[in-house]
Amino acid sequence: MxxxxxxxxxxxxxxxxxxxxxxxxxxxxxxxxxxxxxxxxxxxxxxxxxxxxxxxxxxxxxxxxxxxxxxxxxxxxxxxxxxxxxxxxxxxxxxxxxxxxxxxxxxxxxxxxxxxxxxxxxxxxxxxxxxxxxxxxxxxxxxxxxxxxxxxxxxxxxxxxxxxxxxxxxxxxxxxxxxxxxxxxxxxxxxxxxxEKGLLPYGAEETNADENKVEKDTSNSGISFADAKKSLAFVLLILFFFIITSVASFSIHIPTYLVNQGYDVKFTGNVMASLMVGVLLGSIIFGYLIDKIGARNTAIVAMCIGLASMLILFFFVKITFAVVLGVGLFGFVSASIGTIAPAITSALFGNKDYSQIYSTVSIGLAVAGIIALPAYGYIFDFTGSYTAVLLIIIVMLIINILFVIMAFGNKKKMVANGLWK
Missing domain, CATH: 1.20.1250.20 (MFS general substrate transporter like domains)
Structure with a gap:
């Protein structure tokens, strides 16, 4: 060792x-x-x-x-x-x-x-x-x-x-x-x-012969930004970022949704604490799962948890315990922005030009912040309920699962074509 x-x-x-x-x-x-x-x-x-x-x-x-x-x-x-x-x-x-x-x-x-x-x-x-x-x-x-x-x-x-x-x-x-x-x-x-500290990244492989050299240091390998931005995976990743941020943005509207369902303001304020618990637990659990089962599978798990939360809030919103559970699970979706989104970027394109790739695909996050929040509000203003919003979110989560699968399929093609260097 x-x-x-x-x-x-x-x-x-x-x-x-x-x-x-x-x-x-x-x-x-x-x-x-x-x-x-x-x-x-x-x-x-x-x-x-x-x-x-x-x-x-x-x-x-x-x-x-x-x-x-x-x-x-x-x-x-x-x-x-x-x-x-x-x-x-x-x-x-x-x-x-x-x-x-x-x-x-x-x-x-x-x-x-x-x-x-x-x-x-x-x-x-x-x-x-x-x-x-x-x-x-x-x-x-x-x-x-x-x-x-x-x-x-x-x-x-x-x-x-x-x-x-x-x-x-x-x-x-x-x-x-x-x-x-x-x-x-x-x-x-x-x-x-x-x-800068004369170190290897944490967990990098080392040889027994020379502790200061790596046997095969792949910490800077990956797909270049020039090649990445031409790929289908790159476009799908931007869309993944947009959707997951759009979905998470609904947290701002949850109190209004619950009041519209007959709950008082005090209850809605208290139930939002379960959202924070979900963010805390989701952050740690997703981080653990990324290391164990990979970013691709963890992303699919996260989208499924999001689907479960939406279905609970859609069908069982009159049951107090179900509301607390549904909002808590929704916190996992919010947690995925800071954990799964960066991990997927690394898994798809490696470390070679990571900062440029991640910063560019993160445009999806910013666009979602501009569009989703007012869009949900306008839908509520025009229809008098959030029913359409919940259905839209359910569809977006399903689409995101497909995007993840397609993006990693495209990665295999890029690797086979020798773009991973």
Missing amino acids: SANKKKFHFAWLVLLGLCITVGLAKSGLNSSAGLFLPSVSKDLGVGLGNLTLYLSISSIVTMIFLPIGGKLMAKYDTRILLSIAIILQAGSFALFGMMNSVWGWYILAIPLAVGGVIITVLAGPVLVNQWFKQRSGLALGIITASGGLIGAFSSPVIGNLIANQGWRSAYIMVGVAAIVIIVPTIIFFLRKSPQ
């Missing part, structure tokens, strides 16, 4: 750094945005519709900047790039507290999204893919779970800050705190690749 396998691997410190960095950025900044909206809307005399347009602007910027962010991740020092990114994201968040017009939110949505792309979308999958030859699925699951765990603590804290200190002070305090915590974390824990 090699010395590296016996000793604690720096990859686990990278994972800890990612949990803090990504978890705080997602839960402390992105997920807390809704807590500020009522107070800001009231004080500035701006309608929620006009105010939340900044979120749509952010999604559009995300879609445009994703391919650029992937190239930057591949080219520049991780610590410098991520430090700049969190200053842009958290700095913009803090500056919201100084704005007196809704135009401030519209303008600051641009640097907010640019920084957010690097920190919350790309950093976790790209660095895990570099540092973990084994247990990469578990690592992605832990990062996703950490976001839910941090959110469980940060949301009430931020809510109390808004109530006691006002939304302006809360924006500034949260933004500055994020920078103060995350920048040192990036500097001390994160590195672009194991080579």
Whole structure:
């Protein structure tokens, strides 16, 4: 057994750094945005519709900047790039507290999204893919779970800050705190690749003759971005990202759906806790399954769990226990975005140009955020129910299973044609 396998691997410190960095950025900044909206809307005399347009602007910027962010991740020092990114994201968040017009939110949505792309979308999958030859699925699951765990603590804290200190002070305090915590974390824990530390990726094969050499290091093998973007698998992966994000977006509408079914607001608020439990459990379970049965099979399992949740909420919505179960299972779908989506990208195209490929196919995530949320709302406005929405989601989940099977079939053809190098 090699010395590296016996000793604690720096990859686990990278994972800890990612949990803090990504978890705080997602839960402390992105997920807390809704807590500020009522107070800001009231004080500035701006309608929620006009105010939340900044979120749509952010999604559009995300879609445009994703391919650029992937190239930057591949080219520049991780610590410098991520430090700049969190200053842009958290700095913009803090500056919201100084704005007196809704135009401030519209303008600051641009640097907010640019920084957010690097920190919350790309950093976790790209660095895990570099540092973990084994247990990469578990690592992605832990990062996703950490976001839910941090959110469980940060949301009430931020809510109390808004109530006691006002939304302006809360924006500034949260933004500055994020920078103060995350920048040192990036500097001390994160590195672009194991080579910077003179290490192999965690789990890489080694020879007995020379512990510093790999017998067959395939950590940078795969299909080039130039070949990948011409493939059917590439298109199907974009569509997979779009569908899974569109499906997960329904979580915003679950409270309205349940109220429409006769439940009171207190119950709907409590039942959403089961969604977070589902995200936490799903993140860990999917991470484990990815390492055991592969990304392809885990993705199919996840889509089936999503189908089960939709069928429960469709046919058994009048049964309280069934609602709690259905919403909890739906949390697994949300967890799949941060675990299965990056793992499928790696499984299909390898590590060769991973950051560019992942950032480009992630456009599907951004487009879904722009389209799905308002679409569900309009369907409810026009029909008076979410019946059509649930049926659409069921169909999309079935389609996604087919897309996964087809994408991996196309991968076999690419490998047979010698494109995997």
